[in-house]
Amino acid sequence: MPETQRLPWDYLGLVTDTGDANMALDRSLLAELQAGTRLRPAVRFYVWERPTISLGTNQIGDEVIDKGAATRLGYDTVKRPTGGRALLHKGDICYMITAHKDHHPLFHSLTSTYRAIGTAIADMLQSLGIDLTDLPTSGAESRTSLNPCFAMLSPFEVTVAGKKICGSAQYRSGGFFLQHGSIRVRDNWNSDDLTILWPTGYELEASRVTSVDCERGQITAFSEIEAGFLEALERHFCISIIHAPTD
Numbered sequence: 413m414p415e416t417q418r419l420p421w422d423y424l425g426l427v428t429d430t431g432d433a434n435m436a437l438d439r440s441l442l443a444e445l446q447a448g449t450r451l452r453p454a455v456r457f458y459v460w461e462r463p464t465i466s467l468g469t470n471q472i473g474d475e476v477i478d479k480g481a482a483t484r485l486g487y488d489t490v491k492r493p494t495g496g497r498a499l500l501h502k503g504d505i506c507y508m509i510t511a512h513k514d515h516h517p518l519f520h521s522l523t524s525t526y527r528a529i530g531t532a533i534a535d536m537l538q539s540l541g542i543d544l545t546d547l548p549t550s551g552a553e554s555r556t557s558l559n560p561c562f563a564m565l566s567p568f569e570v571t572v573a574g575k576k577i578c579g580s581a582q583y584r585s586g587g588f589f590l591q592h593g594s595i596r597v598r599d600n601w602n603s604d605d606l607t608i609l610w611p612t613g614y615e616l617e618a619s620r621v622t623s624v625d626c627e628r629g630q631i632t633a634f635s636e637i638e639a640g641f642l643e644a645l646e647r648h649f650c651i652s653i654i655h656a657p658t659d
Contacts, residue, residue, distance in 0.1 A: 419515070421645070422656035424456035426638050431464035431490030431501070439493050442510045442583075442590045453511035455645065455653075457638050463502040464488040465608065468495045468581060481608045494592045496581030500605055503598025503623070505634045507641065510590040516649055522584055529591060532648045533578055534570050536640035542627045544572055575622040597632055599623040 424441075437456075444450035465482055469492055476498045482489060487500075509529060513519045518528035534544050570578045580593040599622075624632045642653050 418646075418650055418652040419452075420652050420654045421453045421455055421511075421649075422450070423642065423653045424454060424656060426457040426459070426505075426634065428459050428461055430461045431466060431488045434458050434460070434506070435466075435490055435492060438508045438510070438590060438592070441508070442493070442588065445510055445512065446586070446588050452654075453509065453515050453651075454656075455507065455509045455642075457505055457507050457634075457641075459505055459634060460501040462486070462488060463500065463605075464490055466490050466492045466499050466501060468497055469493055469583070470495060471498060478608045481604065485604055485608070487608070492581065492592060493590060494581035494583045496579065496592075498609060499579055499594055500601065500609055501594065502605060503600040504594045504596045505637050507593045507595070508590065510588070513587045513589070518649070519589065522582055522589075525589060525591065526580065526582065528648065529593070530570055530578075530580070532641065532644040533593065533595070535644040535648065536637065537570065537577065537624070539640050539644070540624065540628060540632065540636065542572060542577075542624065544570060572622050572627055575620055577622050577624065577627070595637060596621065596623045597625060597634065597637060599626040 429437075441450065441454050441456075445454070463485070465477055465487055467476070467489065471491075477489075479489065511519055513521075516528075519525050537544055569576060569580065576596075578593055578595045580591060582589055582591045624637070645651065646653055
């Protein structure tokens, strides 16, 4: 598509904030789109002010994590507007994309949206020198729905030799959607962290995840993830990223 025909997406930057503030802004951006006060797709990145466990919108914390251990460690807990499973945000960078299905042909279904965004994530990771396995094209989730996000291999997720490096979840209503994703950058989970997510058998579950730093063998700046993903979005969706304020 010629540059003059590229559709604009609003980019709201990379910020560090609390779990409550991050989720509140994401909900607000979706609401603006639904109300018609925001007319273009929006994308943003954020990291977490302190370690935080986010729960899928339909999850009950006591049933899926060790909340006592989380409290003892001083970790926050927040509910996401998206589905999916419990996820520890510590050393990861998260993205949020909200749009309407008519903003792009690939947004017309949940699975095509997952696949399209997942392809951009894979492109970004490969640009950093990470050798990825193929994106799954079909199939059910491979483990029980009570397990945390990074223990799961869902359709269209990005993996490295069968290990999960990125988790994603989506909310859709009336043609509008909000997709969250967490890209694990640091290899900094300890045994206490793992026990919160997996009270039993955490050694096995930990062997099923990886990180950008681990795969590259070096420290990766969050800005590298940010820049690489934005470039991949522009290529794969034939769009122009427009830097825009949040208010």
